[in-house]
Amino acid sequence: MRWRIAAALTIGMASTPAMAANKVAPLPPYVAAYQPTNVDERGAWMMADEDERHLRDAADVIRDPALNAYVRGVLCRTVGEDRCKSVRLYILRVPAFNATMTANGTMTIWSGALLRLRNEAELGAVLGHEFGHFELRHTLSSFRNRRSGSDLMAWASILVANSGAMQISTIGGFYAFDRAQETSADMIGVRYLATSRYPSAAAADVWDRIMGEADATAIGRHRKANQKYVAGFFATHPTNLARATYLRAAAQEIGDGGSAAADAYRAALAPWLPTFLADQVKLNDFGGSEFVLAQLAADGWTTPLLFARAELYRERGNPRDLVSAAGFYQDAIARGDAPPEAYRGLGLSLLRSQQIEPGKVALRDYLRRKPDAGDAALISTLVDS
Amino acid sequence: MLTSVPVFAQEKTGLKPGFQLKPGTARIVLLRPSIKVGAQSTGGMFEPNADWTAQARENIAAALGLAQTSLGNIVGDYVEPGNADPAMLAEYQELFDAVAQSVIEYQFFPGNRLPTKKRDGQFEWSLGADVARLPGLAGADYALFVTTEDHFGSTGRKVLQVFAALARVPVTAGVHKGFAGLVDVRTGELVWLNADLQMGGDVRDAEGAQKRVRQLLEGFPGKPADAPVTAVSAAH
Numbered sequence: 001m002r003w004r005i006a007a008a009l010t011i012g013m014a015s016t017p018a019m020a021a022n023k024v025a026p027l028p029p030y031v032a033a034y035q036p037t038n039v040d041e042r043g044a045w046m047m048a049d050e051d052e053r054h055l056r057d058a059a060d061v062i063r064d065p066a067l068n069a070y071v072r073g074v075l076c077r078t079v080g081e082d083r084c085k086s087v088r089l090y091i092l093r094v095p096a097f098n099a100t101m102t103a104n105g106t107m108t109i110w111s112g113a114l115l116r117l118r119n120e121a122e123l124g125a126v127l128g129h130e131f132g133h134f135e136l137r138h139t140l141s142s143f144r145n146r147r148s149g150s151d152l153m154a155w156a157s158i159l160v161a162n163s164g165a166m167q168i169s170t171i172g173g174f175y176a177f178d179r180a181q182e183t184s185a186d187m188i189g190v191r192y193l194a195t196s197r198y199p200s201a202a203a204a205d206v207w208d209r210i211m212g213e214a215d216a217t218a219i220g221r222h223r224k225a226n227q228k229y230v231a232g233f234f235a236t237h238p239t240n241l242a243r244a245t246y247l248r249a250a251a252q253e254i255g256d257g258g259s260a261a262a263d264a265y266r267a268a269l270a271p272w273l274p275t276f277l278a279d280q281v282k283l284n285d286f287g288g289s290e291f292v293l294a295q296l297a298a299d300g301w302t303t304p305l306l307f308a309r310a311e312l313y314r315e316r317g318n319p320r321d322l323v324s325a326a327g328f329y330q331d332a333i334a335r336g337d338a339p340p341e342a343y344r345g346l347g348l349s350l351l352r353s354q355q356i357e358p359g360k361v362a363l364r365d366y367l368r369r370k371p372d373a374g375d376a377a378l379i380s381t382l383v384d385s
Numbered sequence: 386m387l388t389s390v391p392v393f394a395q396e397k398t399g400l401k402p403g404f405q406l407k408p409g410t411a412r413i414v415l416l417r418p419s420i421k422v423g424a425q426s427t428g429g430m431f432e433p434n435a436d437w438t439a440q441a442r443e444n445i446a447a448a449l450g451l452a453q454t455s456l457g458n459i460v461g462d463y464v465e466p467g468n469a470d471p472a473m474l475a476e477y478q479e480l481f482d483a484v485a486q487s488v489i490e491y492q493f494f495p496g497n498r499l500p501t502k503k504r505d506g507q508f509e510w511s512l513g514a515d516v517a518r519l520p521g522l523a524g525a526d527y528a529l530f531v532t533t534e535d536h537f538g539s540t541g542r543k544v545l546q547v548f549a550a551l552a553r554v555p556v557t558a559g560v561h562k563g564f565a566g567l568v569d570v571r572t573g574e575l576v577w578l579n580a581d582l583q584m585g586g587d588v589r590d591a592e593g594a595q596k597r598v599r600q601l602l603e604g605f606p607g608k609p610a611d612a613p614v615t616a617v618s619a620a621h
Contacts, residue, residue, distance in 0.1 A: 036435075039434060039435075039436075040432065042434075042435040042436070043423060043432060043433035043434050043435050044433065045435065046433055046434075046435035046438055047421075047433045050421075053475075054475060054479070056471070057471040057472045057474070057475035058472065058475065059472050059475075059476060146430065147426045147428065147430050147432070149428070150426065150427075150428025150429065150430055151426060151427040151428040151541065152428075153428060154427050154428040154429065154545055154556075155427070155545065157554070158545070158548050158549050158552050158554055159548070159552075
């Protein structure tokens, strides 16, 4: 019943933050410009400061001001203006779904996550989760948990005969502690969403799709698709299924609405989409990449998506894939705004499908459109021979 | 009492054959030292300590300033030009760390040498000639890299060590390692590297830091043979 009400709100109302805020526990009071207090925390911040020096100057940080301002804006709209001031946000060009937070407020989000998320609300859910780790001081408590556990194990290994079982349960405790932290970061993330303009149901949507992708990857690699509810012994995070389930339940309880701002998200990501897609295609994960592309194309196949799909098929390179790839390249070209590389891909796919003359025509097209291409000399040998 | 696991037969210094640095001929630039100081928990975990690290950073900088006189050449701090590309310097810091670790791993342990590093008296490592293009190294001849890491054994760790010794279990207390290297800016070659996994000198106080710096610079090419110890201890 609640679920229906939530759905109706999503459609019918723009934003109901005040109403939502009444239903969820209030956020903890926030102290701006927090400084670490005790020796452990100061040490953790020092290490994080040193790491950030490296990160700040690292080559794989995306420095595009427009993209950075946009992602930061979503963070601020999710956790609130005063909270987001304490965070330095770095966008890393890594084609995997992840985001991180360190003790001193260094947040990273990876390009693979930006590619997979569909709207501002989902991005806010991911960033809010990471901010939750910072606000709840998780680095410090995790460090202390591990230290007291390893102290205990060190003594046990000397003083207790046959301490193996005890050591195993202590090690299991480390991972259980980390999983509990992830869950509490998830829950505070939902609370940020609930008080923001975004719908809190977005947090669960992320994990539903990540599960779908994991299944597609497994099937593509001829393995058994398998989602578990209970985390394994060494798991640092709850399973995706468990997260989707409890986040969905929490969002239903909150029952807030609001716009997820999918159009604005797509527009902001558009300049980087071809780059992120190219990185994804190179992962040699046919099943997973096909799934990601299909998700992105839910509202129709755009030129960058068609081109990426064509490249994906051409790289797998079965005879049937080359036929599909040529078709996708042609679809992309027919839309009128395809990159010159689409002609190269089309030509190479046709050549390898024994369609020599049409292939050469396409390659000549490529050379004409991009005469200074890095591989122009190589491609021209295929045309002339 | 069992204080440490047996030390492996390890070399500590590598010098490019024939390399000699005449006093007063070269300008050496010291890149930002990597310094990490903390405690070692009973279970062996590193507990970073911000105050100790700040002290060590100050003490080591002062000690390097003192030692400079005994090196016979000018050592200046690296000053990053305002408009420089910080990513490039960061990459070279990482590259130096990677090369230094490789030298320690694959050259200083004779039993572990790579097939290309087996010839006697050979020391052939390089960061590549593009080091010369690093902003801010224009007037410099050599770049000096310094790295130290200290985990001081906590009381708990030391008590554990005693009990462990009674039970005939080897447990070490404390980690004190460091290395220093000199790179020829014009060719990118690593001309000298000194690494020690069991260093002396408590970097948290001034005298200890001087001892540490003396050890770090042991075997530095081109300084007067017995100068470092006497010169620096004469300074106070």
